[in-house]
Amino acid sequence: MKAGSEPEIAMPYNVGYEVDVENQQVSYYYRDDAAFVDGTLKDMKVSVDVNGTEYPTTYNDTTNRLEYVKSGLSDGKTHYRYKANGTYVVDAFNSNSEKYNNADYSYFEYYKLNATVTAAVMNKSFNYNENDVVKFKVEQDGSDTKKAAPKSGDDNEAATYICILGLAMVAITAATYRNKRACN
Helix, strand or coil, rough: CCCCCCCCCCCCCCCCCEEEECCCCEEECCCCCCHHHCCCCHCCCEEEEEEEEEEEEEEEECCCEEEEEEEECCCEEEEEEECCCCCCCCCCCCCCCEEEEEEEEEEEEEECCEEEEEECCCCCCCCCCCCEEEEEEEEECCCCCCCCCCCCCCEEEEEEEEEEEHHHHHHHCCCCCCCEECEE
16 A cells, blocks of 8 residues: 555445344344455355354345344343354454353344333424433333333433434424424
């Protein structure tokens, strides 16, 4: 690379996994940056080991990484690691790792929240130039073993400050959009 010039190779976006709650699936992604640079990533044999079961990945030409999509989410920890050309490695993008079945695994946690969420604006009216407080109330189903909402006074209520942007105000007050933020 020459001084003052743009780099010739830029690494595309990558992350180790993504949870899609709406579709109840997890996408696992793997890329070896050295193999990407030298053009051998497509030829790598990579699988993802999820809770002790291995699944083969396929190369995606658009994202320049190896991927596997697993359907089904279950409550609790999901342990996973990658097997790249015969060697097991943990997820470089996930700082959560621990021993599982006497081996190093990365993990993530998922818990389905069975609750009713309601929101209310604290003041009867507000305008474009003010911040306001929106109070969220989370009423969890009695069968949930994990509590998702912090306690503050009235069981599971939590007050959250919301920064109202001018664009959001269009929907609320039918005001003309102005290129101005209501808060910093």
